[in-house]
Amino acid sequence: MGRGTAVTAEAPPGRSGLAVETRGLTKVYEGALGPALDGVDLSVARGELVAITGPSGCGKSTLLHLLAALDAPTSGTIVVDGHDLANLRDADAYRREEVGLVFQLHNLLPRLSVLENVEIAMMGTGLSRAERAARARELLAGVDLAGRERRRPTELSGGERQRVAIARALANEPAVLLADEPTGNLDSASVGNVLRMFARVREERGTTVLLVTHDPSVAATAERIVTMRDGRIVGEDSPARAHP
Numbered sequence: 001m002g003r004g005t006a007v008t009a010e011a012p013p014g015r016s017g018l019a020v021e022t023r024g025l026t027k028v029y030e031g032a033l034g035p036a037l038d039g040v041d042l043s044v045a046r047g048e049l050v051a052i053t054g055p056s057g058c059g060k061s062t063l064l065h066l067l068a069a070l071d072a073p074t075s076g077t078i079v080v081d082g083h084d085l086a087n088l089r090d091a092d093a094y095r096r097e098e099v100g101l102v103f104q105l106h107n108l109l110p111r112l113s114v115l116e117n118v119e120i121a122m123m124g125t126g127l128s129r130a131e132r133a134a135r136a137r138e139l140l141a142g143v144d145l146a147g148r149e150r151r152r153p154t155e156l157s158g159g160e161r162q163r164v165a166i167a168r169a170l171a172n173e174p175a176v177l178l179a180d181e182p183t184g185n186l187d188s189a190s191v192g193n194v195l196r197m198f199a200r201v202r203e204e205r206g207t208t209v210l211l212v213t214h215d216p217s218v219a220a221t222a223e224r225i226v227t228m229r230d231g232r233i234v235g236e237d238s239p240a241r242a243h244p
Helices: 060-067 091-097 114-122 129-143 158-169 186-206
Strands: 018-027 037-045 051-055 075-080 099-103 176-180 208-212 224-229 232-237
Touching: 018 060, 018 208, 037 060, 037 075, 037 208, 037 232, 051 060, 051 186, 060 075, 060 176, 060 208, 091 099, 099 158, 114 129, 114 158, 129 158, 158 186, 176 186, 186 208
Parallel strands: 051 208, 051 224, 099 176, 176 208
Antiparallel strands: 018 037, 018 075, 224 232
């Protein structure tokens, strides 16, 4: 299934090899004591796994929300997979076609089956019901959940629900996967399963992964660790140097 329905007025090509690029990115919330983001410059190569770390309130989640077009910056530029987000015509289409979102609390619909939770991400894509169901089954098998398609989220463990959320995020073959504390509430075995899934989608699909985490052991699985504080990027390092 291909991506690429136009979601911007004109999609500039972006710099070669980059999946994400921000320049001078700021976000100021009314009444806040300071900016949530303060001049963030970030470049992420296609297929790269980048962990974003830092204390609570440093701007990590705000950055992901802006990359997902869930909020708009106060100033600065964002280009994701060649799309300048300032020119978005349809933010829903952008999120459906270009980025996959994984959150700590899963956001699964409890009244729908596991299969239906994955299928719903493909609504409006032009796929038939049978095609959506077939792709959902394939994705669930890929996260080791074959045979659980008809269960409800409440019948699954926390780790299994997170894997359903990853399958849903991958339903439309996004160029970029944005994961906000996806392992925060999981046991060590489930954390390992989620991290192996991220490695698999990068290897098999070339998906770029941006992972927000407080966990140094999770960050250490990334190719690059970006550290934020007070709305700024204050350091970048490789896990080998950051965690000797």
